[in-house]
Amino acid sequence: MAYSDKVLDHYQNPRNVGSLDKDDPNVGTGVVGAPECGDVMKLQIKVDDHGSIVDAKFKTYGCGSAIASSSLATEWLKGTTVDAAAEIKNTQIVEELSLPPVKIHCSVLAEDAIKAAIEDWRKKQAAAKGAAAETK
Amino acid sequence: MKTPIYLDYSATTPCDPRVVQRMLPFFTETFGNAASRSHAFGWTAEAAVEEARSQVAQLLGAHPKEILWTSGSTEANNLAIKGTAQMYREKGNHLITAITEHKAVLDPMKHLETQGYEVTWLPVDRKGHVDLDQLRDAITDRTILVSLMAANNEIGTLHPLAEIGAICKQKGTLFHTDATQAAGKIPLDVEAQHVDLLSISAHKMYGPKGVGALYVRRKNPRVRLTSQMDGGGHERGMRSGTLNVTGIVGMGEAARICREEMATEVPKLMALRDRLEQRIMKALPDAVLNGDPQARLPHLTNISFPYVEGESLIMGIKEIAVSSGSACTSASLEPSYVLKGLGLGDELAHSSIRFSLGRFTTEQEVDFAADRLIAEVTRLREMSPLWEMVQEGVDLSQVKWTMH
Ligand SMILES: Cc1ncc(COP(=O)(O)O)c(C=O)c1O
Numbered sequence: 344m345a346y347s348d349k350v351l352d353h354y355q356n357p358r359n360v361g362s363l364d365k366d367d368p369n370v371g372t373g374v375v376g377a378p379e380c381g382d383v384m385k386l387q388i389k390v391d392d393h394g395s396i397v398d399a400k401f402k403t404y405g406c407g408s409a410i411a412s413s414s415l416a417t418e419w420l421k422g423t424t425v426d427a428a429a430e431i432k433n434t435q436i437v438e439e440l441s442l443p444p445v446k447i448h449c450s451v452l453a454e455d456a457i458k459a460a461i462e463d464w465r466k467k468q469a470a471a472k473g474a475a476a477e478t479k
Numbered sequence: 480m481k482t483p484i485y486l487d488y489s490a491t492t493p494c495d496p497r498v499v500q501r502m503l504p505f506f507t508e509t510f511g512n513a514a515s516r517s518h519a520f521g522w523t524a525e526a527a528v529e530e531a532r533s534q535v536a537q538l539l540g541a542h543p544k545e546i547l548w549t550s551g552s553t554e555a556n557n558l559a560i561k562g563t564a565q566m567y568r569e570k571g572n573h574l575i576t577a578i579t580e581h582k583a584v585l586d587p588m589k590h591l592e593t594q595g596y597e598v599t600w601l602p603v604d605r606k607g608h609v610d611l612d613q614l615r616d617a618i619t620d621r622t623i624l625v626s627l628m629a630a631n632n633e634i635g636t637l638h639p640l641a642e643i644g645a646i647c648k649q650k651g652t653l654f655h656t657d658a659t660q661a662a663g664k665i666p667l668d669v670e671a672q673h674v675d676l677l678s679i680s681a682h683k684m685y686g687p688k689g690v691g692a693l694y695v696r697r698k699n700p701r702v703r704l705t706s707q708m709d710g711g712g713h714e715r716g717m718r719s720g721t722l723n724v725t726g727i728v729g730m731g732e733a734a735r736i737c738r739e740e741m742a743t744e745v746p747k748l749m750a751l752r753d754r755l756e757q758r759i760m761k762a763l764p765d766a767v768l769n770g771d772p773q774a775r776l777p778h779l780t781n782i783s784f785p786y787v788e789g790e791s792l793i794m795g796i797k798e799i800a801v802s803s804g805s806a807c808t809s810a811s812l813e814p815s816y817v818l819k820g821l822g823l824g825d826e827l828a829h830s831s832i833r834f835s836l837g838r839f840t841t842e843q844e845v846d847f848a849a850d851r852l853i854a855e856v857t858r859l860r861e862m863s864p865l866w867e868m869v870q871e872g873v874d875l876s877q878v879k880w881t882m883h
Binding site: 346357374376377381384402404406407455459 | 786791795875
């Protein structure tokens with residue numbers, strides 16, 4: 344199968360591979376996919392007090408397109424806001440990486456991972472606020 | 480050393496240069512139609528075809544008259560399975576095979592199921608073997624054919640042909656074996672192994688693509704087939720069509736070389752395969768060998784690399800030409816049905832690589848391939864959330880994954 348140059352580039356030089364402290368209240372973690380389906384993505388964001396994403400990391404088990412989709416997602420996440428991140432669509436990833444139809448699920452997984460990470464961060468924030476209100 | 484390094488000899492082999500030399504005159508000078516009875520062009524072609532027939536027969540311990548030319552193993556399997564099913568319809572409507580056979584056996588069987596035949600699909604154990612008692616019990620007086628391959632194309636597991644053949648003979652049913660991967664690699668003897676029909680293909684044994692043969696037993700019992708290709712009545716009416724003389728000459732020469740050199744070639748292949756395997760296993764101790772470590776082809780190894788996905792691994796080792804058990808590469812997302820048939824979890828099936836070595840493989844190539852592979856598995860593991868979880872002590876089987 345022929346891969347686009349951008350997929351190859353992300354596969355060979357993945358951006359932002361790694362992990363953030365998942366217990367940090369400012370970190371949101373999304374893990375999506377399943378090993379038996381051939382792909383699992385872990386995507387993490389670190390958010391500052393203004394709702395800006397200051398760091399993003401990923402680890403992916405999956406084909407080259409899955410790795411590229413998550414690598415690209417972290418690039419787009421860094422420096423944007425949580426609200427803008429929630430608007431990222433898988434079709435943008437498909438377009439940027441020129442993914443063929445059989446690989447569209449990789450981009451869907453990346454969108455899901457972004458959403459899951461944001462959701463996790465929001466939950467932690469709500470819990471932290473609740474805890475802060477109680478101690479008052 | 481030239482890259483990419485070819486370690487996919489089970490997919491196809493290059494032609495041996497001796498085979499090509501033997502074939503060349505048949506394109507231009509001795510180009511006759513083997514069925515032309517009225518002139519020397521035809522006689523020369525026919526003589527060459529008959530010489531090739533006897534070379535192939537010798538490789539199988541058969542009589543030349545028992546060899547029928549086809550376009551390859553797919554056609555040979557179709558002819559053996561559909562041809563006997565139709566010919567012996569009065570005897571019954573039952574056939575037996577195993578779930579790990581090649582598609583060129585499974586699909587003709589499935590086709591027969593739509594025509595009122597019944598097929599027993601035998602399961603296999605973790606190493607890829609059928610249970611012989613289960614096979615014996617499955618055979619009834621309505622069973623026409625048992626089709627079980629000599630060697631599996633993905634994992635290399637060898638079926639015990641002689642034992643299966645003896646069971647079929649005792650139970651009075653025909654035995655077909657797809658020996659595409661086995662020919663030239665392990666000794667085949669249709670008499671000693673009680674085989675009634677056997678398929679082989681030239682392009683897996685250093686001959687050209689598009690030519691193969693079906694062995695059809697002539698005595699004890701005499702096997703008859705309903706032809707699947709009708710026309711000029713070539714090959715005693717069992718397979719019409721002008722013979723591919725050039726290809727057949729190549730297949731004959733390929734069979735001769737395999738037979739004469741097997742005794743020296745096989746130990747060499749095995750040593751190289753073991754070298755590859757040991758180097759990989761030493762560096763990556765949690766890699767899993769798939770299939771049967773004993774009863775298997777000498778030139779093939781199928782290994783799963785947990786926590787990394789096969790397609791990404793193949794992509795990272797593009798200097799090495801190998802096959803992946805993750806059919807993600809072939810546009811569907813299904814992992815290999817053979818590996819799943821062994822009871823391997825999908826994730827192990829997704830992370831498997833088949834290495835198959837051949838006549839022109841060198842030690843230097845094997846070492847290079849092993850080292851590249853080890854480096855890439857290591858890199859991908861660093862990127863793998865599964866590997867990270869396992870390092871943290873998470874039991875992956877207990878994780879609730881989000882299916883999609
Ligand atoms: C076991 C087995 N049977 C049949 C075939 C099909 O052979 P051919 O390519 O000659 O049709 C192959 C080749 O892929 C094979 O490995």
